[in-house]
């Protein structure tokens with residue numbers, strides 16, 4: 528019998544480069560099963576890259592990415608297809624198919640991945656739309672929905688196949704405060720009601736800290752720290768404190784490295 532570890536995802540010594548640039552340098556991250564874990568960090572630190580590595584849209588240059596004990600980069604096509612069936616993803620750009628109705632959008636993964644009869648597909652679609660509070664919108668087209676509703680339909684589509692792991696890439700971006708509150712509640716509710724494990728990638732500190740059981744702060748090719756939200760808020764590490772408290776200047780400087788300001792100003796004078 529397969530022994531499942533307490534961690535659904537484990538990154539072990541993962542290195543990832545973009546050309547000459549190192550994005551992750553021997554990074555270790557473990558995602559506890561059944562919990563909501565947030566990956567936070569400044570813009571460009573590699574949060575989306577992290578999700579793409581788990582989903583095998585990107586390959587690491589070194590290290591292991593274990594999902595349920597399977598090293599994702601080593602899987603063949605069929606095994607990867609099966610592994611992905613257990614992953615639901617809500618990407619920032621996870622747009623709906625604009626020429627398909629809400630019903631057909633949510634039914635889409637069921638049609639691609641299963642041979643379920645039509646009446647069962649309909650029952651599942653109704654159930655998933657009910658879970659996100661949009662059963663009443665089943666017959667609408669995407670252009671009849673608000674931005675927040677679109678994201679909830681995309682969420683219903685992402686959970687259509689009952690994934691074990693839900694990954695959210697910046698779920699709160701571009702949402703008004705009410706839709707944001709709805710999404711925050713939904714992520715937590717779905718995680719607990721459906722027995723999922725959730726990874727939320729975000730730089731919206733307040734919202735994310737309010738639902739995350741555990742947070743990893745990533746930056747400068749490394750994991751800067753990890754812990755429960757309250758532990759990180761009171762961290763002794765100045766880089767983590769700067770991020771958690773949203774301070775504009777600190778160990779991560781406000782100014783991009785530059786020569787002395789006075790030298791630059793004088794250079795201008797000399798040219799004139």
Ligand SMILES: Nc1ncnc2c1ncn2[C@@H]1O[C@H](COP(=O)(O)OP(=O)(O)OP(=O)(O)O)[C@@H](O)[C@H]1O
Nearest residue numbers: 545550568569570571572573574575576577697730
């Ligand atoms: N296709 C690409 N080609 C080259 N570099 C890329 C590509 N995609 C991303 N990068 C770079 O890799 C780094 C990590 O990108 P990533 O999108 O993972 O960051 P992020 O933390 O999700 O950022 P944000 O919070 O702004 O979305 C960035 O510096 C980005 O410029």
